[in-house]
Amino acid sequence: MRYDIQQDIVKRLISDYAMKENGDWLQQGTCLHAGRKNSSHVLKTHG
Numbered sequence: 001m002r003y004d005i006q007q008d009i010v011k012r013l014i015s016d017y018a019m020k021e022n023g024d025w026l027q028q029g030t031c032l033h034a035g036r037k038n039s040s041h042v043l044k045t046h047g
Contacts, residue, residue: 010045021045 010026013019017029018037024045030037 006045 013026013029014021017032019026019029026045028037
């Protein structure tokens with residue numbers, strides 16, 4: 001994936017789902033439908 005597109009996606013995930021960055025990972029996003037934090041939402045942002 002192109003780096004610039006990847007960075008746009010990561011920024012949007014942080015903005016829309018209140019994800020927290022932890023190294024190469026995004027964690028603890030908020031479910032937009034339920035409005036609750038969910039620690040099972042974990043995404044790797046690199047590699």
